[in-house]
Amino acid sequence: MAGRLIVVSNRIPTDSAPSGGLVVALHDALKARGGIWIGNSGKVTDSPAEGLTPIADEPYRRRSFDLTPAEHKGFYLDYANSTLWPLFHHRADLMTLDQDAARTYWEVNRKVARLIAAEAGPDDMIWVHDYHFLPLARALRLEGVENRVGFFLHIPFPNVSDVPALPENKYLPEWVAAYDLVGLQTVRDVSAAINVLRENGAEMLLKGRMKFRDRQFRLASFPIGIDVDDFAEAADAAGDADRTLRLDPGEKLVLGVDRLDYSKGIPNRFAAFGEFLRTGQPDEPRATLLQIAPPSREDVEAYRDIREELEEMAGRVNGEHAELDWTPIRYIRKNIPREILAGLYRRADAMLVTPLADGMNLVAKEYVAAQDGADPGVLILSHFAGAAEQLDAALMVNPYDIGDTSRAIRAALSMPEHERIARHLSLIAAIREHDIDWWTTTYLDALATAGTI
Incomplete structure (x- = not known):
C-alpha cells in the first residue's frame, strides 16, 4: 500500500x-x-x-x-x-x-x-x-x-x-x-x-x-x-486602487512589497527612487513609490536597524521632494490584505523587486499574474532574485547600482505599450509553465x- x-x-x-x-x-x-x-x-x-x-x-x-x-x-x-x-x-x-x-x-x-x-x-x-x-x-x-x-x-x-x-x-x-x-x-x-x-x-x-x-x-x-489563475482572479475582483490611494489622474505608481528584511535591498530602492526624482524633468508625470514592508523578527537587532534606516531615508526623500498635495514615498510598515494587495499590483505602473539576495521572490510572479494583459505594468527585477532565471523579460537591474535602478524606473514609466505587452506575454508564459x-x-x-x- x-x-x-x-x-x-x-x-x-x-x-x-x-x-x-x-x-x-x-x-x-x-x-x-x-x-x-x-x-x-x-x-x-x-x-x-x-x-x-x-x-x-x-x-x-x-x-x-x-x-x-x-x-x-x-x-x-x-x-x-x-x-x-x-x-x-x-x-x-x-x-x-x-x-x-x-x-x-x-x-x-x-x-x-x-x-x-x-x-x-x-x-x-x-x-x-x-x-x-x-x-x-x-x-x-x-x-x-x-x-x-x-x-x-x-x-x-x-x-x-x-x-x-x-x-x-x-x-x-x-x-x-x-x-x-x-x-x-x-x-x-x-x-x-x-x-x-x-x-x-x-x-x-x-x-x-x-x-x-x-x-x-x-x-x-x-x-x-504560484497559482496564476487564482491571483489573476483576485486582481480582477479588487476594488478601484486609484480611489483607495487617492492618486491624481495620470500619476504613476511604483510599487514595492517585501517583508522588512536587510536582504530585500529596500534602502537601495529608496535611494534609487530619490535619484529618479532628483534627475527628473519638469514635464514628466508625477510618480509615487508605495513601499509595503510588514515587520518580521523585530527581536533581532539587524531588523530594528533596517527599520530605523528606512524611516530616516523616507523622511529625507520626502523632505526634499514633497509638495503640499504629494508625498513621493509612502512607506507602510504593516500587512495589507491579499485582496487589496492584488488590486495594488494591477494598478502599479512598475514593480520594484530588487533584493540583494533571494531564493525566488514570489512577489515578482504575483505582480505578473495580476496584470491586465492589454495594458500591463513593467517588472523591474534584481539579477540576484531567484526569479531572474525564469523572468528574463523583466527589466533587469543591479540593485547595488543606484543609477542603474533609477534609470530602470524611468524606462519602465515611459515604456511604450507594445513593448510592455511583449514583455508581459513572455513573463506570463513563464509563470504558467512552472506554476x-x-x-x-x-x-x-x-x-x-x-x-x-
Whole structure:
C-alpha cells in the first residue's frame, strides 16, 4: 500500500481554509495523498505539551509542537534567523555566533525527529521545508528512520566562500547528505551547493547524484511557482486602487512589497527612487513609490536597524521632494490584505523587486499574474532574485547600482505599450509553465523515485 506524505515546516496553517500559494499547494498534495503536516505551534511556553498536539484530522492530520522560551531563543531567533539566515543570504558580517544557540538548534531538530519517528509508517515520504530544519534528516537517521526524506530550501544556498564563517560548517555536508533529494530554487543554488559539498569531500556521480561517505543523494533545482489563475482572479475582483490611494489622474505608481528584511535591498530602492526624482524633468508625470514592508523578527537587532534606516531615508526623500498635495514615498510598515494587495499590483505602473539576495521572490510572479494583459505594468527585477532565471523579460537591474535602478524606473514609466505587452506575454508564459502545481508534482515525483537510476 502506498504510504502517506508527511510535511514538516517551522509554522503550520491553523485556519480551516488555507491561503497563500505554498500553503494551498501543500494542502492539496496532502489532501490527495493522505498524510500529516507537522509544524511549530507558535506558542512559547515553560510547559510545552508532550508529543504532538492535534489541530485537525480532516482532510488530513495537522499536528503541532511547542517550544520553550530557551528553545525559541536558541533555535529560532539566535541560530536559524541570526546565524543561518544571514549566512545563506551572503551576509556573514551580520551573523551571531553562539555555541549555546547552535546546540539548541540541534536539540530542537532531535526533538522534532523523535516526534516524526513516532508517527511515520515504513512507506511514508517525508518532505522537510527550509533552513530551520536543515539537520532534520540527519536526526531522523539517528532515530532509525529509513524512509525517503526530501528537503526544499526556500532561500539561497551559501557560496563556498561564505560557509567557513559558520563554526558548525563541518556538519553541513552530513546534514545535506542525510536527505534523499535536496531541492533548491535555482541552477545557481545547485552550483553553489555542489561547490560547497565537493570542497568538503563529496563526490559527483551521474544524473545529478552525489555521494558523501556512505550516503548517496540528489541535488536539483525546482523553482517554486504560484497559482496564476487564482491571483489573476483576485486582481480582477479588487476594488478601484486609484480611489483607495487617492492618486491624481495620470500619476504613476511604483510599487514595492517585501517583508522588512536587510536582504530585500529596500534602502537601495529608496535611494534609487530619490535619484529618479532628483534627475527628473519638469514635464514628466508625477510618480509615487508605495513601499509595503510588514515587520518580521523585530527581536533581532539587524531588523530594528533596517527599520530605523528606512524611516530616516523616507523622511529625507520626502523632505526634499514633497509638495503640499504629494508625498513621493509612502512607506507602510504593516500587512495589507491579499485582496487589496492584488488590486495594488494591477494598478502599479512598475514593480520594484530588487533584493540583494533571494531564493525566488514570489512577489515578482504575483505582480505578473495580476496584470491586465492589454495594458500591463513593467517588472523591474534584481539579477540576484531567484526569479531572474525564469523572468528574463523583466527589466533587469543591479540593485547595488543606484543609477542603474533609477534609470530602470524611468524606462519602465515611459515604456511604450507594445513593448510592455511583449514583455508581459513572455513573463506570463513563464509563470504558467512552472506554476505551483508543477512545482509540487515535479518535486514529489522526484522524491518518490529517489535512489533509482
